[in-house]
Amino acid sequence: MKLLIINGTPKTDGITYSFVTAAETTARELSINAQVISLSSMKLQSCKMCGDGWGICYKEHICAFGNTDGFNELQEKVRNADSFIFITPVYWGEITEDFKIFIDRLRRCQGTKQWDSRDDEVSFLTGKTSILVAVAGGGGGGIVTAFADLVRALHHMGGDPWPWGQSGVFDFIAVNPWNQDYKREAFKLAIAEMFKYSTESKDKVQARKDIRRNNP
Numbered sequence: 001m002k003l004l005i006i007n008g009t010p011k012t013d014g015i016t017y018s019f020v021t022a023a024e025t026t027a028r029e030l031s032i033n034a035q036v037i038s039l040s041s042m043k044l045q046s047c048k049m050c051g052d053g054w055g056i057c058y059k060e061h062i063c064a065f066g067n068t069d070g071f072n073e074l075q076e077k078v079r080n081a082d083s084f085i086f087i088t089p090v091y092w093g094e095i096t097e098d099f100k101i102f103i104d105r106l107r108r109c110q111g112t113k114q115w116d117s118r119d120d121e122v123s124f125l126t127g128k129t130s131i132l133v134a135v136a137g138g139g140g141g142g143i144v145t146a147f148a149d150l151v152r153a154l155h156h157m158g159g160d161p162w163p164w165g166q167s168g169v170f171d172f173i174a175v176n177p178w179n180q181d182y183k184r185e186a187f188k189l190a191i192a193e194m195f196k197y198s199t200e201s202k203d204k205v206q207a208r209k210d211i212r213r214n215n216p
Contacts (some may be wrong), residue, residue, distance in 0.1 A: 003034040004081035008088035008099035010040035011043045015180050016089045022087050026191045039098040044068050057108040079209040084130040093142030095149050103153045111156040123158030129198050133173040140176035170194040
């Protein structure tokens, strides 16, 4: 399994970054091929809404200026990944500005595939699993709306917001200053379980779902 860890914090210390480190360490222990993308180091530009509001992203599903800031290369990494971990601090009840830029541009390229009549144009998010991690200070109330940002974007891009078959959001890890220690351990377990879930045969996944449905 190829795992892409999308890091939305500009810091190289602190609670959020500790979850990035935990993801790397857990992946290495499980022999998962993982790569971390730190969005703040990429300096992605915001969407320019080319032309009349839709540029070549609408039909060609790439960004017109994506070769200049590395976005198109990053999108190829999304294509080649089997699973994702999205990690973001929470500011103003939302994902970070760097994460918004990334999501906005990826959504314009991948979400538009739902209107493409070509059978081979399928969103790079379709059929893949993900774990969402939101880290908030204070009371942590903004975590819910930050998760809503990510889930809505995944839904627009063809990703299932709930696990079904072998796709969808596998888990939500909501973190604040006083729960960080046990949430970090839960996060590690979630990565291991997602790895097992993603590598099982579809028959085994369906059998497991049938058991849970009959024994809630």
